[in-house]
Ligand SMILES: [Zn+2]
């Protein structure tokens with residue numbers, strides 16, 4: 001009996017201790033943090049420091065936006081889902097993804113040692129709450145907007161130019177803004193706005209609102225041709241996605257990086273099939289030619305690539321595997337050091 005009563009007391013005490021621990025554990029549980037790491041990633045390219053900056057991600061409307069040449073309509077583009085039903089989902093499935101896939105919006109900050117140059121600027125206030133995080137990530141990376149000397153835009157779509165002036169206010173008070181004359185002439189023309197397809201019309205207002213503060217300040221300077229804009233950085237005309245779309249070739253100590261803007265919108269789809277286009281390509285045929293040519297060049301020469309819409313940080317190389325181009329993302333390094 002004594003033994004039995006000790007046993008009951010022991011069991012009761014153990015149960016009490018268990019309950020106390022369980023309650024204690026519940027009280028100590030931390031709430032979910034629910035936020036992502038700051039959106040910057042850094043590497044060296046020769047003597048230049050390259051910082052990829054995230055503007056955010058948005059659900060990319062794969063089924064609404066992707067197009068492809070339709071053989072039955074003399075090669076005119078049509079929605080991909082109409083021309084090749086199921087292709088988009090099948091290609092996404094190869095990467096274990098489903099539509100709509102999160103689409104990154106990336107920009108790149110180059111510190112040459114003499115100048116701080118931003119290539120593209122994200123969407124600012126033009127894409128809603130998903131995006132417009134460039135400035136906070138630039139600050140998190142250790143810089144301030146007034147340190148930026150020059151901004152080079154690959155083209156004048158909203159998700160590249162919007163960040164220079166969110167809500168119409170100049171975000172980079174000392175920067176000179178540069179873009180190809182061909183893109184500036186196209187997107188700042190009222191006649192082109194009137195003639196543009198409905199999908200592109202909204203871009204014209206966003207461009208004017210974003211560029212106007214810099215035009216008024218005498219700090220909007222379009223360029224014509226491929227001369228260096230700063231030592232080690234030159235534009236390369238790559239029309240198709242827009243009339244004046246430009247790559248920026250960055251070179252330091254023999255190391256090269258090409259910032260290639262909107263050559264790719266959905267990597268898991270447009271690497272295996274470079275002929276897939278987007279509805280807002282100004283000239284889809286030229287866009288396909290540019291994509292195929294730069295994939296091939298990057299794979300052969302092995303230089304770094306920085307992409308506006310490949311998963312952040314969008315830095316990597318192009319490879320070839322079993323006859324298809326593949327994206328080889330940068331191997332994460334905690335240390336910022338001179339590498340390949
Ligand atoms: Zn674009």
Ligand SMILES: [Zn+2]
Nearest residue numbers: 157159262308
């Ligand atoms: Zn874009």
